[in-house]
Amino acid sequence: MKIAIASGKGGTGKTTVSTNLASLLAESEDVVLTDLDVEEPNSGLFISGDKIHEEDKFKMIPKWKKDECILCGNCQKVCNFNAVMKLGKMIMVFPELCHGCYACSELCPTKSLPMIPKKMGELQHFKSGNLDFIESKLIIGEEQAVPLIKQTLDYVDENFPERIIKIFDAPPGTSCPVIEATKDADLILLVTEPTPFGLHDLILAIDTMRELKKDMGVIINRFGIGDTNVEKYCEENNIQIIAKIPNMRKIAEIYSDGNLLYPKISEVKVQLENIISFISEYQQENAL
Amino acid sequence: MKEIVIISGKGGTGKTSITASFAYLGGKEVIVADCDVDAADMHLLMQPDRRESEDFYSGVLAEINQEKCIKCGKCAEVCRWDAIPVIDNKYVVQSLDCEGCGYCALVCPTDAISMNEQNVGNWHISNIKTGTKMVHAKLGVGADNSGKLVAKVKNEAKALAEKEGKEILIVDGSPGIGCPVVSSLSGASYVVLVTEPSVSGIHDLKRVYELVKKFGIRAGCIINKADININKSNEIHSFVKKENINLICEIPYDEDFTKAMTQGKTIVEFDNGKIKQILDESWEKIKKI
Ligand code: SF4
Ligand code: SF4
Numbered sequence: 001m002k003i004a005i006a007s008g009k010g011g012t013g014k015t016t017v018s019t020n021l022a023s024l025l026a027e028s029e030d031v032v033l034t035d036l037d038v039e040e041p042n043s044g045l046f047i048s049g050d051k052i053h054e055e056d057k058f059k060m061i062p063k064w065k066k067d068e069c070i071l072c073g074n075c076q077k078v079c080n081f082n083a084v085m086k087l088g089k090m091i092m093v094f095p096e097l098c099h100g101c102y103a104c105s106e107l108c109p110t111k112s113l114p115m116i117p118k119k120m121g122e123l124q125h126f127k128s129g130n131l132d133f134i135e136s137k138l139i140i141g142e143e144q145a146v147p148l149i150k151q152t153l154d155y156v157d158e159n160f161p162e163r164i165i166k167i168f169d170a171p172p173g174t175s176c177p178v179i180e181a182t183k184d185a186d187l188i189l190l191v192t193e194p195t196p197f198g199l200h201d202l203i204l205a206i207d208t209m210r211e212l213k214k215d216m217g218v219i220i221n222r223f224g225i226g227d228t229n230v231e232k233y234c235e236e237n238n239i240q241i242i243a244k245i246p247n248m249r250k251i252a253e254i255y256s257d258g259n260l261l262y263p264k265i266s267e268v269k270v271q272l273e274n275i276i277s278f279i280s281e282y283q284q285e286n287a288l
Numbered sequence: 289m290k291e292i293v294i295i296s297g298k299g300g301t302g303k304t305s306i307t308a309s310f311a312y313l314g315g316k317e318v319i320v321a322d323c324d325v326d327a328a329d330m331h332l333l334m335q336p337d338r339r340e341s342e343d344f345y346s347g348v349l350a351e352i353n354q355e356k357c358i359k360c361g362k363c364a365e366v367c368r369w370d371a372i373p374v375i376d377n378k379y380v381v382q383s384l385d386c387e388g389c390g391y392c393a394l395v396c397p398t399d400a401i402s403m404n405e406q407n408v409g410n411w412h413i414s415n416i417k418t419g420t421k422m423v424h425a426k427l428g429v430g431a432d433n434s435g436k437l438v439a440k441v442k443n444e445a446k447a448l449a450e451k452e453g454k455e456i457l458i459v460d461g462s463p464g465i466g467c468p469v470v471s472s473l474s475g476a477s478y479v480v481l482v483t484e485p486s487v488s489g490i491h492d493l494k495r496v497y498e499l500v501k502k503f504g505i506r507a508g509c510i511i512n513k514a515d516i517n518i519n520k521s522n523e524i525h526s527f528v529k530k531e532n533i534n535l536i537c538e539i540p541y542d543e544d545f546t547k548a549m550t551q552g553k554t555i556v557e558f559d560n561g562k563i564k565q566i567l568d569e570s571w572e573k574i575k576k577i
Contacts, residue, residue: 009329012300040465042488045487078391080348101391102366102368103366103390106366106391140495143435144467145466171464172326175431176431200332207429211429226550227550257520258487258488
């Protein structure tokens with residue numbers, strides 16, 4: 001079963017929920033936690049384990065071989081992303097802009113633009129007890145997160161059987177990286193704050209997940225601060241609130257040191273248990 | 289004209305609340321741009337009237353005209369994103385998977401594939417409560433190309449600042465290190481990095497600063513919730529010192545930020561004490577840079 005932890009806005013506690021939930025679940029069963037926020041992966045700061053595997057991740061980009069190039073300029077014409085250009089007697093490739101569609105390469109009449117791998121990030125795999133933790137990190141300067149997210153998801157699919165619970169810490173927002181990170185998930189848990197910013201971004205996230213026809217539940221973090229509009233909204237729109245993690249300065253302090261919350265704060269553990277029962281009910285209902 | 293971009297790498301550091309405070313303090317002297325188009329929240333504090341609004345088109349998606357399609361399958365063969373599966377005996381483009389490269393349209397023997405521009409959101413120029421204008425946008429649900437929308441918002445804001453003879457442009461930047469933040473940063477005169485003293489705050493500060501360095505932009509740092517973890521605050525101190533980043537200010541943990549927000553106010557309108565003083569002084573510093 002695949003569960004994506006997402007949020008419209010960053011900093012609402014997505015990573016807190018993912019890491020604490022995965023760790024608590026792993027006390028009694030096998031769990032895979034994957035950090036798909038490849039631009040700013042943070043889950044690893046809260047999880048310790050032995051590194052059992054690491055690999056570089058590549059995207060494919062064209063490389064110009066000038067010998068047989070007849071400078072027809074077809075490559076420039078076919079590229080929709082302005083990633084290859086004919087400049088005087090040269091063909092220039094702009095790797096950051098390239099989406100790796102192969103059009104320029106395969107349509108080149110003289111095969112002068114073979115595709116070569118370019119490193120875009122790193123994947124690491126850690127293990128600690130029942131918990132497998134996978135994290136990918138995008139190289140700084142690399143602008144596209146989606147290819148790395150996709151390859152990370154492939155790694156998880158290849159290495160773990162379907163029935164295991166897989167938790168994905170999704171990137172924030174509602175644009176392309178989030179879609180990539182959530183489109184294969186069975187269930188989406190949206191983490192929000194009971195504030196005007198939280199509500200505004202939650203609505204965007206809910207709309208996005210509706211578009212993807214996803215089942216979802218809401219987790220309110222820092223419950224007690226702000227106002228009650230998030231609860232009202234969820235009620236009116238028939239979206240279940242499955243947990244309310246209290247607002248406590250102590251939580252911010254424990255989090256700031258990179259520690260898990262539930263071993264120290266029982267109120268958090270109770271809320272995580274609510275999430276876990278929601279998940280098992282969902283699993284039973286949907287025979288996952 | 290000076291372009292001040294406020295970013296944070298990590299979300300939830302109070303970046304938007306702080307940016308809105310500077311916008312408030314800048315009053316009529318500044319133009320405001322909300323480049324966090326993915327989670328555009330500035331408007332909740334600035335009360336824009338959305339006077340002018342325009343659709344934003346960017347990027348293309350493939351569409352197959354079933355009447356012309358002879359089911360040769362060439363398009364599906366070349367598509368690197370497996371975006372053209374056969375459904376009910378028809379080749380159909382899955383718009384969520386389509387990358388918009390157009391390779392399929394190039395190889396289609398019957399010209400059955402058209403590449404159509406996508407409406408990815410809209411952008412506005414609004415009058416806001418501080419007596420100036422703000423450029424902001426709303427990204428369509430699940431839309432691609434937020435980087436391009438960010439660039440659009442920025443360029444419009446710049447043009448507006450020039451037209452109205454404003455000296456300063458305040459930009460609420462995007463999170464992460466990918467294309468939207470790259471678009472937010474390009475052309476900036478000064479970057480304000482908002483962070484918090486936590487393992488993740490520091491981690492993301494370092495990553496986003498590496499990007500700032502690539503652009504060669506001067507930077508200052510604001511530590512929000514500074515008293516949550518003194519050790520981590522000290523770690524940030526040594527980092528900014530080593531990197532020659534000016535430490536603009538430290539703001540204590542204060543739930544008034546949230547209280548102000550629930551009333552649609554910036555913290556400097558809400559609080560008359562210490563936080564206001566800190567932000568007042570910070571704005572004076574930033575303005576002079
Ligand atoms: S592979 Fe595609 S995106 Fe990359 S340069 Fe060639 S045509 Fe452009
Ligand atoms: S435009 Fe590119 S990504 Fe989209 S369907 Fe065609 S080949 Fe696939």
